[in-house]
Amino acid sequence: MSSDTSGTDTREQLMAATYRVLAERGFANLTTQRVADEADCSQSLVHYHYDTKDDLVVAFLEWVHEQETEWLETLGDGSAERRLRRFVDAQLSIPADDEHARFNVAFVELAAAAARNERYRAVLTAFSERLQATLAGIVRDGIEAGEFRQVSPEATARFLRYALQGAVQADLTLDEPEAKPQTEAAVDAYVEGMLLAERD
Amino acid sequence: MSSDTSGTDTREQLMAATYRVLAERGFANLTTQRVADEADCSQSLVHYHYDTKDDLVVAFLEWVHEQETEWLETLGDGSAERRLRRFVDAQLSIPADDEHARFNVAFVELAAAAARNERYRAVLTAFSERLQATLAGIVRDGIEAGEFRQVSPEATARFLRYALQGAVQADLTLDEPEAKPQTEAAVDAYVEGMLLAERD
DNA sequence: GTCTATACGCCGATAGAC
DNA sequence: GTCTATCGGCGTATAGAC
Numbered sequence: 001m002s003s004d005t006s007g008t009d010t011r012e013q014l015m016a017a018t019y020r021v022l023a024e025r026g027f028a029n030l031t032t033q034r035v036a037d038e039a040d041c042s043q044s045l046v047h048y049h050y051d052t053k054d055d056l057v058v059a060f061l062e063w064v065h066e067q068e069t070e071w072l073e074t075l076g077d078g079s080a081e082r083r084l085r086r087f088v089d090a091q092l093s094i095p096a097d098d099e100h101a102r103f104n105v106a107f108v109e110l111a112a113a114a115a116r117n118e119r120y121r122a123v124l125t126a127f128s129e130r131l132q133a134t135l136a137g138i139v140r141d142g143i144e145a146g147e148f149r150q151v152s153p154e155a156t157a158r159f160l161r162y163a164l165q166g167a168v169q170a171d172l173t174l175d176e177p178e179a180k181p182q183t184e185a186a187v188d189a190y191v192e193g194m195l196l197a198e199r200d
Numbered sequence: 201m202s203s204d205t206s207g208t209d210t211r212e213q214l215m216a217a218t219y220r221v222l223a224e225r226g227f228a229n230l231t232t233q234r235v236a237d238e239a240d241c242s243q244s245l246v247h248y249h250y251d252t253k254d255d256l257v258v259a260f261l262e263w264v265h266e267q268e269t270e271w272l273e274t275l276g277d278g279s280a281e282r283r284l285r286r287f288v289d290a291q292l293s294i295p296a297d298d299e300h301a302r303f304n305v306a307f308v309e310l311a312a313a314a315a316r317n318e319r320y321r322a323v324l325t326a327f328s329e330r331l332q333a334t335l336a337g338i339v340r341d342g343i344e345a346g347e348f349r350q351v352s353p354e355a356t357a358r359f360l361r362y363a364l365q366g367a368v369q370a371d372l373t374l375d376e377p378e379a380k381p382q383t384e385a386a387v388d389a390y391v392e393g394m395l396l397a398e399r400d
Numbered sequence: 401g402t403c404t405a406t407a408c409g410c411c412g413a414t415a416g417a418c
Numbered sequence: 419g420t421c422t423a424t425c426g427g428c429g430t431a432t433a434g435a436c
Contacts, residue, residue: 105315112312115305115373150263159386173315186359
């Protein structure tokens with residue numbers, strides 16, 4: 001594709017290193033030195049590619065955003081109900097102790113930091129809007145296909161997203177073993193009681 | 201009541217100072233120096249009363265926990281539906297720009313930090329369990345009174361709590377103006393469609 | 401592009417006087 | 419209990435050689 005300067009490769013390594021540092025140490029302990037160590041280079045090289053630490057983090061968020069976009073398309077097709085259930089499962093069935101789960105903790109930390117950082121917030125808002133559009137689209141498809149009732153796709157998608165996010169966050173940050181199983185049960189009841197069209 | 205040493209008053213001032221620093225600067229910028237400035241004392245005095253910064257934060261979380269407990273009893277009585285709606289409103293109708301709202305941002309930051317700090321997590325888990333017990337109790341009362349259907353009080357309370365928390369957090373941390381209004385609409389629909397007993 | 405070396409500030413924590 | 423002074427460490431960012 002793009003025959004860029006060789007820097008592209010280093011930047012990719014720095015993104016991957018940032019991912020690992022965040023997963024292992026958390027956002028509060030993310031330092032340019034640790035990223036450099038993880039990427040096997042000097043700390044000043046990080047600053048050569050990204051003027052400030054904030055620049056590094058913003059670039060990282062955009063990098064994750066792109067990767068997540070690819071993942072969303074994996075949701076694929078099938079009936080609206082099937083796609084919806086796949087979405088719910090994907091959120092609730094992340095294994096508890098692999099690197100991806102540990103990174104999710106860092107993502108919660110970054111989301112919190114977005115409140116006081118405009119640049120983080122811009123990327124994460126775009127992130128959230130894409131998720132919202134995808135899920136609302138699924139609900140809309142379901143309504144058009146006669147699978148779902150005439151609910152508001154936007155409000156329904158939001159409600160589900162927030163409930164799932166709250167469950168995941170509680171699972172990651174508190175000692176609350178019932179967070180995911182009870183939420184899964186409640187979501188199932190919600191889908192059956194509020195969303196699926198009666199068929200009789 | 202307790203005729204304590206005069207230190208009690210200073211500690212109270214330090215808690216109040218911590219609250220203001222968190223609201224104005226956020227957890228990431230909470231320093232013992234800033235707390236001291238806000239409380240009009242020297243930084244070393246903070247360390248006299250709380251050996252480490254972590255001790256200060258844990259004491260602060262417990263202090264907030266107590267205050268919140270008092271507030272929860274304010275929910276008072278009335279029908280289960282009335283108490284439930286008061287609970288929902290209380291979460292969704294916090295004014296956007298006063299000190300309390302700004303502190304809520306810090307609370308989101310602290311909740312994220314709990315993932316990697318056992319002591320924070322212990323207090324915040326207790327916090328969450330109290331909320332869960334209160335809301336599940338309201339649902340249980342509603343079922344016993346015949347106001348609500350035979351749902352699972354725990355799963356229902358959890359689902360609502362997480363959805364509300366997700367909405368509040370999105371409102372505080374992202375540029376998402378629809379977070380609270382759309383969630384409110386979805387919660388109303390949920391209460392009417394899933395919770396309230398049919399009467400006809 | 402990548403390195404070593406370093407400036408500079410801030411923070412948590414302690415020592416010691418009053 | 420409260421203060422001033424200070425230590426040691428760490429983090430971001432820059433200077434300058436290769």
